[in-house]
Amino acid sequence: MSELVFFSGTMDCGKSTLALQIEHNRSARGLQGMILTRNDRAGEGKLSSRLGLVTDAVEVAAGQDLYAHLVDHLSQGGRADYVIADEAQFLAPEQIDQLARVVDDLGLDVYAFGITTDFRSKLFPGSQRLVELADRVEVLQVEALCWCGARATHNARTVGGEMVVEGAQVVVGDVHHSAGEVGYEVLCRRHHRRRMTAATARAAALSPDVLPVTSS
Ligand SMILES: Nc1ncnc2c1ncn2[C@@H]1O[C@H](COP(=O)(O)OP(=O)(O)O)[C@@H](O)[C@H]1O
Numbered sequence: 001m002s003e004l005v006f007f008s009g010t011m012d013c014g015k016s017t018l019a020l021q022i023e024h025n026r027s028a029r030g031l032q033g034m035i036l037t038r039n040d041r042a043g044e045g046k047l048s049s050r051l052g053l054v055t056d057a058v059e060v061a062a063g064q065d066l067y068a069h070l071v072d073h074l075s076q077g078g079r080a081d082y083v084i085a086d087e088a089q090f091l092a093p094e095q096i097d098q099l100a101r102v103v104d105d106l107g108l109d110v111y112a113f114g115i116t117t118d119f120r121s122k123l124f125p126g127s128q129r130l131v132e133l134a135d136r137v138e139v140l141q142v143e144a145l146c147w148c149g150a151r152a153t154h155n156a157r158t159v160g161g162e163m164v165v166e167g168a169q170v171v172v173g174d175v176h177h178s179a180g181e182v183g184y185e186v187l188c189r190r191h192h193r194r195r196m197t198a199a200t201a202r203a204a205a206l207s208p209d210v211l212p213v214t215s216s
Pocket residue numbers: 009010011012013014015016017018048049050051142144
């Protein structure tokens with residue numbers, strides 16, 4: 001029975017790497033996947049991992065009907081044995097419904113990869129729909145860690161190392177970024193709630209206010 005599977009986790013936990021591994025293992029056995037993505041950091045029509053692997057993908061457009069895309073592809077003699085959708089948080093809820101229809105009506109497995117929540121710890125609409133519709137939600141085994149060593153469960157957006165809570169939901173970026181740029185950092189819930197990033201924790205530790213007071 002074909003399935004819609006949502007592989008979810010924070011940024012930088014290995015989702016795209018797993019997508020590329022699934023693709024590699026299936027293509028090594030002669031299967032052919034339809035690889036979809038949207039707004040990958042490597043550029044349009046790319047699915048990339050921080051381990052350096054990258055493959056070509058179909059860049060999903062806003063409003064594109066993904067079920068119709070698959071039907072057109074197959075009816076024109078193209079082949080698709082399964083579907084991989086990376087950065088699935090950026091898909092519209094309707095597009096997730098179309099992927100569910102690909103599973104149910106075309107009998108293809110669909111593997112979707114994405115972050116569940118945004119920098120304000122609110123669900124992305126596409127991820128919400130995936131949680132609602134997926135046959136399985138899989139949390140990745142490799143733990144991304146907060147600066148304190150706890151499992152990272154939340155994505156913070158940072159500017160100059162400080163966490164921000166205002167701004168557009170979608171801003172493409174990375175956990176590795178230059179100083180001053182908008183970037184991201186994964187945190188545990190406790191430190192996300194306290195808006196405490198690695199940089200602000202370091203600054204607080206160095207602050208004279210928190211140095212132990214010596215009694216004389
Ligand atoms: N130099 C490295 N050596 C080993 N593993 C690395 C290295 N750089 C990145 N990684 C691994 O790659 C993961 C990020 O993979 P990626 O697929 O890009 O994440 P995601 O798609 O979830 O944002 C990191 O959590 C880490 O496990």
